[in-house]
Amino acid sequence: MGSLARAYGRPLALTLTAILVLWILALILVPLGAMVQQSLWWKDSAGDLSLTIDRLYNDIATLQLDAGNATDAAKKAALDAEIATKQGEATALEAQELNPGKQWGLDNFTRMSSLHLYIFVRTILYALMVTALALIVCYPVAYVVALASGPRKAIILTVALIVPYAINELLRVYAWLMILDYRGVINGVLGWFGVVDLDNRGWIPFLENPSAVFLAMIYTYVLFMVFPIVNTLETLDRNQIEAARDLGASTARIHRRVIIPHAKPGIAVGCIMTFMLSAGSYSVPAIMTRGQGGDWFSQLVYRQFFESNNWNMGSAYAVSLLVVCTAFILLMMRFFGVGLRDIAK
Amino acid sequence: MAWTAGIRPVGTTNIVAYGSSMRGKDVRLDKVSIRFGDSTAVQPTDLAIHAGEFFSILGPSGCGKTTILRTISGFIEPTDGRVLIGGEDMVGKGPNERPTALIFQNLALFPLMSVAENVAFGLEARGIGKAQRLKRAQELLELVALDQYGDKKPADLSGGQRQRVAIARALAVEPSVLLLDEPLSALDLKLRQHMRTELRSIQKRVGITFIYITHDQGEALAMSDRVAVMSRGRLEQVADADTLYAEPATPFVATFVGEQNVLRGRITTLADDVASVETPIGLVTGRAKGALKVGDEALVMVRPERISLGASNANTVPARLVSRNLEGPSVNLLCAAAGQNFTVTVPNGPAVRDLPEELNLSFGLADALVYPMGALAHG
Amino acid sequence: MSTATDSPGARLILNIYIGLFVLYLFLPLAVMSAAAFNSFDYPSVTQWRGFTLKWFVALANDQRLLQGLVNSVLVALGVIVVSIPAGLSGALILTRLGQRSGTVLYSVLVSPVLTPGIILGISSLIFWREFGVPGGLFVAVMAQSSFIASYAMLLFLARLQRQDRTLEEAALDLGASHTLVFRRITLPFLAPTAFTAAVVAFLQSFENYNTTVFAIGGEWTLVTEIASRLRFGLSPVINVVGVIFVVLTLLAATTYVLLKGKPKRA
Numbered sequence: 001m002g003s004l005a006r007a008y009g010r011p012l013a014l015t016l017t018a019i020l021v022l023w024i025l026a027l028i029l030v031p032l033g034a035m036v037q038q039s040l041w042w043k044d045s046a047g048d049l050s051l052t053i054d055r056l057y058n059d060i061a062t063l064q065l066d067a068g069n070a071t072d073a074a075k076k077a078a079l080d081a082e083i084a085t086k087q088g089e090a091t092a093l094e095a096q097e098l099n100p101g102k103q104w105g106l107d108n109f110t111r112m113s114s115l116h117l118y119i120f121v122r123t124i125l126y127a128l129m130v131t132a133l134a135l136i137v138c139y140p141v142a143y144v145v146a147l148a149s150g151p152r153k154a155i156i157l158t159v160a161l162i163v164p165y166a167i168n169e170l171l172r173v174y175a176w177l178m179i180l181d182y183r184g185v186i187n188g189v190l191g192w193f194g195v196v197d198l199d200n201r202g203w204i205p206f207l208e209n210p211s212a213v214f215l216a217m218i219y220t221y222v223l224f225m226v227f228p229i230v231n232t233l234e235t236l237d238r239n240q241i242e243a244a245r246d247l248g249a250s251t252a253r254i255h256r257r258v259i260i261p262h263a264k265p266g267i268a269v270g271c272i273m274t275f276m277l278s279a280g281s282y283s284v285p286a287i288m289t290r291g292q293g294g295d296w297f298s299q300l301v302y303r304q305f306f307e308s309n310n311w312n313m314g315s316a317y318a319v320s321l322l323v324v325c326t327a328f329i330l331l332m333m334r335f336f337g338v339g340l341r342d343i344a345k
Numbered sequence: 346m347a348w349t350a351g352i353r354p355v356g357t358t359n360i361v362a363y364g365s366s367m368r369g370k371d372v373r374l375d376k377v378s379i380r381f382g383d384s385t386a387v388q389p390t391d392l393a394i395h396a397g398e399f400f401s402i403l404g405p406s407g408c409g410k411t412t413i414l415r416t417i418s419g420f421i422e423p424t425d426g427r428v429l430i431g432g433e434d435m436v437g438k439g440p441n442e443r444p445t446a447l448i449f450q451n452l453a454l455f456p457l458m459s460v461a462e463n464v465a466f467g468l469e470a471r472g473i474g475k476a477q478r479l480k481r482a483q484e485l486l487e488l489v490a491l492d493q494y495g496d497k498k499p500a501d502l503s504g505g506q507r508q509r510v511a512i513a514r515a516l517a518v519e520p521s522v523l524l525l526d527e528p529l530s531a532l533d534l535k536l537r538q539h540m541r542t543e544l545r546s547i548q549k550r551v552g553i554t555f556i557y558i559t560h561d562q563g564e565a566l567a568m569s570d571r572v573a574v575m576s577r578g579r580l581e582q583v584a585d586a587d588t589l590y591a592e593p594a595t596p597f598v599a600t601f602v603g604e605q606n607v608l609r610g611r612i613t614t615l616a617d618d619v620a621s622v623e624t625p626i627g628l629v630t631g632r633a634k635g636a637l638k639v640g641d642e643a644l645v646m647v648r649p650e651r652i653s654l655g656a657s658n659a660n661t662v663p664a665r666l667v668s669r670n671l672e673g674p675s676v677n678l679l680c681a682a683a684g685q686n687f688t689v690t691v692p693n694g695p696a697v698r699d700l701p702e703e704l705n706l707s708f709g710l711a712d713a714l715v716y717p718m719g720a721l722a723h724g
Numbered sequence: 725m726s727t728a729t730d731s732p733g734a735r736l737i738l739n740i741y742i743g744l745f746v747l748y749l750f751l752p753l754a755v756m757s758a759a760a761f762n763s764f765d766y767p768s769v770t771q772w773r774g775f776t777l778k779w780f781v782a783l784a785n786d787q788r789l790l791q792g793l794v795n796s797v798l799v800a801l802g803v804i805v806v807s808i809p810a811g812l813s814g815a816l817i818l819t820r821l822g823q824r825s826g827t828v829l830y831s832v833l834v835s836p837v838l839t840p841g842i843i844l845g846i847s848s849l850i851f852w853r854e855f856g857v858p859g860g861l862f863v864a865v866m867a868q869s870s871f872i873a874s875y876a877m878l879l880f881l882a883r884l885q886r887q888d889r890t891l892e893e894a895a896l897d898l899g900a901s902h903t904l905v906f907r908r909i910t911l912p913f914l915a916p917t918a919f920t921a922a923v924v925a926f927l928q929s930f931e932n933y934n935t936t937v938f939a940i941g942g943e944w945t946l947v948t949e950i951a952s953r954l955r956f957g958l959s960p961v962i963n964v965v966g967v968i969f970v971v972l973t974l975l976a977a978t979t980y981v982l983l984k985g986k987p988k989r990a
Contacts, residue, residue, distance in 0.1 A: 003820055003821070003822075004817060004820055006439075007820045007892075008816070008820075008902050008906060009901065009902020009903060009905075009906075010902075011902075011903065012902055012903060012906055015813075016813040016816055016817055017813075017817065019809055019810055019813040020810070020813045020814055020817055022810075023810040023813070023814065023833075023873055024832060024833070026851075026866070027806075027810070027836075027848075027866060027869055027870035027873065028832065028833075028835065028836060028870055029832070030851060031844075031847035031848050031850065031851035031870070032847050034847060034850045034851040034854060035843070035846055035847035035850050035851075038850050137745070140738060140741055140742075141741075141742065141745050143738075144738055144741075144742055155981060159977045159980065159981055160746055160749070160750075161749070162977065163749075163750075163973055163974065163977050164749045164750065164753060166927070166973040166976070166977070167753065167966070167969045167970060167973050168930075168931045168947060168966075168969055169931055169933060170931070170933050170947050170950055170951055171756065171950070171962075171965065171966045171969055172752065172753070174756065174950070174954060174958075174962060174966065175752035175753055175755060175756040175966070176752055177954065177958065178752075178755060178756055178759060178767055178768075178958065178963075179752060179755060181958065183766055183768060183771075184768075185755055185768070185769060185770055188768060188769070188770025188771060189770055191770070192770065219748070219749075219752070222749075251731070251734060272838065273838075276838055276839075276840055277840070277841075279840065280839075280840020280841060280842050280843065280934065281840075281934060282841075282842050282933070282934045282937060283933045283934055283937075283951065286951070286955075287951060287954050290954075290955060298840075298842050298934075301842060301846070302842075302937070302938070305846070305849075305938065311850065314846070315846065315850065318842065318843050318846045318847075321840060321842075321843065322839065322840065322843050325838075325839070325840055329838055340827075340830060340831050340834055341830070418897055419897075420893060420897075439896065440893070440896045440897045441896045441897065441898075441899045441900055441901065442899075445897070446897060446898065447893075447894070447897045449890045449893070449894055451888070451890060453888065453890040453891050453893065453894035454894075455891060455894075455895070455908075455909060456891075457912045457913070458908075466895065466898055466900070466908070467898035467899050467900075469900075469904075469908075470895070470898055470899040470900035470901065470904055471899055514898065515898075517898075518898055518899055
């Protein structure tokens, strides 16, 4: 605080600090804390409780019948007393049913059904596959863009990469949906050649295959893989490549020993971003599968919130996803030896 | 030529009128020491700079001179001790509350403002109205012969012109002390030499205190009333240029300012301030500087131009002429005697054109200065 | 299209690869755009029923999409208002902090960029409900700002690294107050970056779906509206929206290339 006051003067330093604290608290840390807190409690399911209440009312009805039939005054009084007690119990339970108590614990995490757990694990694996595929697709592209000769060429290439990404993510997914849909472009073309019969619903169901999501996802997030690699490769001295070639190294060896080691930080950042985006993507699987293909975990989270209306469970799912993503980021950072400052280029 | 416009002589009438409102103040460092973490940038230092004086601090890079300048201007708080300007304690006062103005090494002209806005900025900071401050800026630009350039951006000016803008901008706030952090280092040699005289004449006319930081001894000696030589965070000597050159207090000052022939040896006799030193070329007598004892290792320093040819002085050395380098008005003779190299500077002329290979070098007792050996350790 | 260091064969293969890649990027967009002009009421290019502009008319009359557009702009403006000051404060403070405390703060401030978008939407939704604010445009602004402010901060940080610190010192030395230094020196220096950051923030906000869909509640933006329609089937009206985006983007990109591609004076 002293150095800030010296740099900006007290009033300005205080204003800046206040804005920063607000940002950290109201937009980052406390919302995150609220989500974690939400994931750690639940309200007792009302099912057992309402059964008990129903049984009490049954008992009361029987007792009332008995009391109505009773002739002995003393017996009637005893029955009335019993009815009053049961009525009291039922009222108390009804109040509890309306406002069940909070229970704290990790149950939201441990109660994840085996189907959901399967989808969770599958989503992580899918995201890893998308990341690996994106790396394979993007590496040659990044190599060419980074080492392209002439500033004009580099600009045109860069623009060619950026233009699709300036267009809405959703619309890009939509374009693929159009292509792969039952009546989409591919089925349409196949229909021309008589390979499929659209009129009798004899189309190929591309969208029901998980690779449809892969295709659209790589398409959507490919930029996040290309640009970090381009950034690091641009700093590579081309003489190194020429020197290696001059020394008789094969192309594969040059890539393995010279270019890839140099691009390592960029590869790490690209993988981190692509994994994080695809593991947490709701748009691509939600639009591409339309309930036809297998669910991704983000869709489960969405349904917990807005269909089952179980925010506690939904939060627990979200926290699980966050934990996996954080772990992946930390692992990649450790493995590739990059710091946070490299990630934010 | 872009820069010839820059070295137009400075108008004198305006500066007198303008300078009349400025008064120099004295600057005093009272046991100031500055540490950054574990490292000491400035050792405890006392220094008194007189009001209206052109004072230079000379030293190699990293000696702490810029740290002292930034302490006087208020960017650095001293770890210990205090800075007084005009007798007033500056503790706790920021750079914007001190009667000083600093000319930065890179000049730090505001690139997004016009030249006139740059000059007027200090007045803007003092809440002076736009019309008035731009009028003052125009006066100051006339003072530095840039009155045609008020609407230009600093980037459109030549190096020398930017220099003048920086000076005008600093003078606009009517400082009592002008601090200059090697402002000439980016200029080419010719312009630099011209700016020396110009800075000196501006200082004479405005009469305020100038504190000038440099690693260039030529600059310091040419412009200053007094010079402080610094090394490793310590003031070695504070004196006028002549004293500094003729009577360097320490071997560091002796070697940093001007050239020296250095002999190592051991003291054999010591009487009053005359020391005899056994050196590779034999016994040399000179004037003792600093604390010496018989038997101590010592350094003997002789300036090249204090050595003459022939055997007429207290110390005489037979030597062999190795080479002869013509410098123009003078000639440097490189000689060797008993494994020891000597440089001798003599005036150019017919007498030094055909010298024999074997000759005698001699220098007087007063020309050889004897310093304790240990003192060079921190040079 | 390739480097001088590769053999001709490798260069050919790389060029073919790049060609295919560019095709992969642009073909879907071309298909989507073309279908906007097909009068067939399922978006298609294979079943061509003649050229039409009727889907453009349909979009102009589509109140929900138009309202979504208005909402998207409102949210994006809100995001600019929140995230530019936040990012600026973060960057200004970070540049003046020491290595150790700086790194901790930096990690916290950058973390939203590395957090899946749905998490940001969910946590904002839960947080604001505690204050009785249900999902809606306001919560969407807050949720998006949490990470867009980080992007803005990174832009400001990069700019501040190129700042000449002596300019601020010179201004201080000339007697300026810290506030004046900030207003006359620091802010003008950062102004171009603030503009860039605002454009980036607007675009990021406008196209955001993963965060918004959780935070938007009963309201909608252009993007969430398109997404919810896609659940029920495809309509050429969406293609029209796509065409408009493609045209705007191409215009912007062409301008950029023309400006950048000009040979610069040495």
